[in-house]
Amino acid sequence: MKRSLRSIAAGLGAIAMLGMWSTAAPAAEPVTLGVSIPAATHSFTAGVVWWSEQAKKELEKAHPELKVIVKTSSGAPQQANQLQDLLTVNKINALVIMPFESASLTQPVMQLKKKGVYITVVDRGLTDTSAQDAYVSGDNTAFGRLAAEYLVEQLNGKGDVVVLRGIPTTLDNERMDAFKAVTDKHPDIKILDARYGNWNRDDAFKVMQDYLTRFKHIDAVWAADDDMAVGVLKAIRQADRKDIKIVFGGAGAKGMVKTILDDSNPLIKADVSYSPKFIYDAIKLTAEARLKGEALPAKTIIPSVLITKENAKDFYFPDSPF
CATH class of the missing domain: 3.40.50.2300 (Response regulator)
Structure with a gap:
């Protein structure tokens, strides 16, 4: 922390x-x-x-x-x-x-x-x-809002985004509602799909594999959790996809923060504390x-x-x- x-x-x-x-x-x-x-x-x-x-x-x-x-x-x-x-x-x-x-x-x-x-x-x-x-x-409202504002800014208000949600809980609903409240103001930001990854690396890996199969172009991923972001990054590497510009996790895990500090992954430039x-x-x-x-x-x-x-x-x- x-x-x-x-x-x-x-x-x-x-x-x-x-x-x-x-x-x-x-x-x-x-x-x-x-x-x-x-x-x-x-x-x-x-x-x-x-x-x-x-x-x-x-x-x-x-x-x-x-x-x-x-x-x-x-x-x-x-x-x-x-x-x-x-x-x-x-x-x-x-x-x-x-x-x-x-x-x-x-x-x-x-x-x-x-x-x-x-x-x-x-x-x-x-x-x-x-x-x-x-x-x-x-x-949780700021958790979703800050992620959406960052993605909108980095994509200059236009792009295709996929979302990985957590577990069906009130806090996940708050995060998703806050995220959409921002993106809904930008009609050129398209949320292609939003599915549960259960705040789990392996589950997120499988969800992202499905996204990569179904969507031939993705600009950004809101993983909504740093563990899920790890699974997302693994799927992207294995598929050798070059179209994705940003992966945004969440919660400030030390591995993700170290990546930001070291500037060691071009897809990981920001996170949100929780x-x-x-x-x-x-x-x-x-x-x-x-x-x-x-x-x-x-x-x-x-x-x-x-x-x-x-x-x-x-x-x-x-x-x-x-």
């Missing part, structure tokens, strides 16, 4: 706080906080797992009356089952969850809330916000608020920033897992 985002997370002074304070009842002490997150199936979620463990270690050391239980899941059904275990076996009274999927996790989370568990949802929102007390996320450290912030904010019997703001949004060669050094952290 870049230095300025680290200071944002530490001081919370530059984080945009939206919404009114929740009226949820104060939690009884001691606090048992469950953390439910996707498994480290790609580099971004590896960062989420790493930051979650960091939060657990630091917070339990600082607060003996706090217990943090981190659970990872490889899919929505497993995550739903783990939520029940966190409630019945671990007796949690607070939960920080990054849902594997939005729709299928909404009711399982709602069941915990009805049992009196304080709920903080992170990143991938639920389809019914009444199931949560607080929401912490990166700026650090997995928001899970650390969400756990810390939730734990400390519940220990005081307080609630969080209804919504906390952490800004996204366009990464270019001019500022990439501020986003490059070689020791980070992401």
Whole structure:
């Protein structure tokens, strides 16, 4: 993560706080906080797992009356089952969850809330916000908007674009809606297709292979994730396609930022920040608020920033897992 985002997370002074304070009842002490997150199936979620463990270690050391239980899941059904275990076996009274999927996790989370568990949802929102007390996320609207503005500018307002979306979630919808809100203003920018690559290198490779077969001319690719961008680049290399001018990923993975810094790939010139450290912030904010019997703001949004060669050094952290 870049230095300025680290200071944002530490001081919370530059984080945009939206919404009114929740009226949820104060939690009884001691606090048992469950953390439910996707498994480290790609580099971004590896960062989420790493930051979650960091939060657990630091917070339990600082607060003996706090217990943090981190659970990872490889899919929505497993995550739903783990939520029940966190409630019945671990007796949690607070939960920080990054849902594997939005729709299928909404009711399982709602069941915990009805049992009196304080709920903080992170990143991938639920389809019914009444199931949560607080929401912490990166700026998904800026994530999509900044990518579209960059592509429009680089293509001089004219070109054929293919899109790889993530997993069906509210945040993916926000990103895609923001991207299209920009491109719709430029009728000469044509979105040839937009399909899910599941934030996965192998899936993105297959989607891009299909695009390359179906479309004989592509000017730019919005991969919408740096892992997917890796799969996209592999497919382009194998097909030896020379028409593609730009591949734009997303989230500021260290490998992609290093590529921008070194100017080592002509297709990769920019990215957008979206650090997995928001899970650390969400756990810390939730734990400390519940220990005081307080609630969080209804919504906390952490800004996204366009990464270019001019500022990439501020986003490059070689020791980070992401």
